Amino acid sequence: MNTYDVVVIGAGVAGLNAALVLTRARRSVLVVDSGQPRNKPAAHSHGFLTRDGIPPSELNELGRKEVESYGGEFIEGEVTAIARGFTVDLADGTQVKARRVLVATGLRDELPEIPGLAERWGKDAIACPYCHGYEFADRPIGVLFDTHHALLLRQWSSDIVFFTQSQDVPERAKLESRGIRIVEGTVSGLLVEDDRLRGIELTDGRCVPREAVFLKPNFVPRDDFLKPLGYDPALTGPAGKTNVDGIWVAGNVGNMMANLIASAAEGSTAAAMINFDLVQADTDNAVMFSHAAEREAHVMRHRHSPV
Numbered sequence: 001m002n003t004y005d006v007v008v009i010g011a012g013v014a015g016l017n018a019a020l021v022l023t024r025a026r027r028s029v030l031v032v033d034s035g036q037p038r039n040k041p042a043a044h045s046h047g048f049l050t051r052d053g054i055p056p057s058e059l060n061e062l063g064r065k066e067v068e069s070y071g072g073e074f075i076e077g078e079v080t081a082i083a084r085g086f087t088v089d090l091a092d093g094t095q096v097k098a099r100r101v102l103v104a105t106g107l108r109d110e111l112p113e114i115p116g117l118a119e120r121w122g123k124d125a126i127a128c129p130y131c132h133g134y135e136f137a138d139r140p141i142g143v144l145f146d147t148h149h150a151l152l153l154r155q156w157s158s159d160i161v162f163f164t165q166s167q168d169v170p171e172r173a174k175l176e177s178r179g180i181r182i183v184e185g186t187v188s189g190l191l192v193e194d195d196r197l198r199g200i201e202l203t204d205g206r207c208v209p210r211e212a213v214f215l216k217p218n219f220v221p222r223d224d225f226l227k228p229l230g231y232d233p234a235l236t237g238p239a240g241k242t243n244v245d246g247i248w249v250a251g252n253v254g255n256m257m258a259n260l261i262a263s264a265a266e267g268s269t270a271a272a273m274i275n276f277d278l279v280q281a282d283t284d285n286a287v288m289f290s291h292a293a294e295r296e297a298h299v300m301r302h303r304h305s306p307v
Helices: 013-024 056-069 147-153 172-177 224-229 260-304
Strands: 003-009 029-033 073-076 079-083 087-090 095-103 107-110 141-144 160-164 181-184 187-193 196-202 207-209 212-215 218-221 247-249
Touching: 003 013, 003 260, 013 029, 013 056, 013 260, 029 056, 029 095, 056 073, 079 224, 095 260, 141 147, 147 160, 147 172, 147 212, 172 181, 196 212, 247 260
Parallel strands: 003 029, 003 095, 029 073, 095 247, 141 160, 141 212, 160 181
Antiparallel strands: 079 087, 087 095, 107 218, 187 196, 196 207
């Protein structure tokens, strides 16, 4: 069973940036990745300095090559369990050992059950205004159920329609003051023609023309394999150190609101803290070994000294 200084779980930008920092610190690093990134449906990534507009797969491939150039290793697989010590179990039966573990598995978007929504996700059905609002600027935009999103998107377009399933809209006055139209009723599906969103359909037969729909999905962190260790996300420190000694988190698995560049920064910060933790451990071990050697030498001198 191979042993590494650090096993990084997840090869998004958080995991890759952490692996880059750690390999440059001359640590042995294995990156385990399932090959199912959250941003896989998106054609382009935005807001990442010098890489704005790059396809997510291309950004990840560039990062992977940089990590490999410093000796980092990669393996495809899904982590199913981590035992204290640490032994990392993969779904195919592979096991690897690590002195420290960084979890950067991200999250999954749990969408409302609206026919056609999942098929448009990452295209013209999207979550983050900062990531994709510019691409739909000055176009007809729909917002499902979240008034904060509607008010925020007014920055990009004057043609915003807020869809609500309830007549009770706590921020109705704010929405109306910004010229945001409110449509009440149950959304039944999306009208798509020529692989483009054309409108939002309601159960009463209405169809409101829209070219994009924004919504806030339910964010579900991919951290199930940490729970048996007693992991509590509420106890994670600012540098990603969890309440489980020896395990760090970075990116969306611990910070659901982190965008691409913030996730990369969290990976870098966590990596530096992990390396410092290993330096301390190496130093403590060296001191213990030195003291043990001194004691042994002292015993040997007395054992062989003339009486």
